[in-house]
Amino acid sequence: MPFYTYILESEETGKLYIGQTGDVAKRLVRHNSGQSRYTKGKGPWELLYSVAFETRTEAILMERKLKDFKNPAKVKMWIDKHSQKE
Template sequence: MLYSESSLKYYTGQTDNLESRLYRHNSGLSISTKSGKPWKLIYHNQFSTRSEAMLIELKIKKRGAKRYLQDIGFF
């Protein structure tokens, strides 16, 4: 999960290469996050399968990133 202090927004996604994905977000190569640069990695988790990661991503997006982080005791 990424956070933008400039736009005060969260971004939730899944990838198999975290460093590369974060670079793409911060270099403006990703249209959905282009306006929030710089993005800061605030939370991540690893899963054994991509389908498991996608299910958690959907759960987070339905709940909302900030509420999900509150639910797991992040704040």
């Protein structure tokens, strides 16, 4: 089963959320239905990017790397750069 690192953007505030999961579609539903503590009341959320990995460890490492940017503009530049390759 693949694991994913994903990046969401709030359609209301423009804020980004970075996470990892085994099922991106199901996780997006949870975010948009208020079942996730951090994103509750801050949506609706749109999926900007997701990338698959063979292990959860790899997905977590990518999540941490993206969160270390700490700047939404840098995260979006990273998305643009890596989306062109796929």
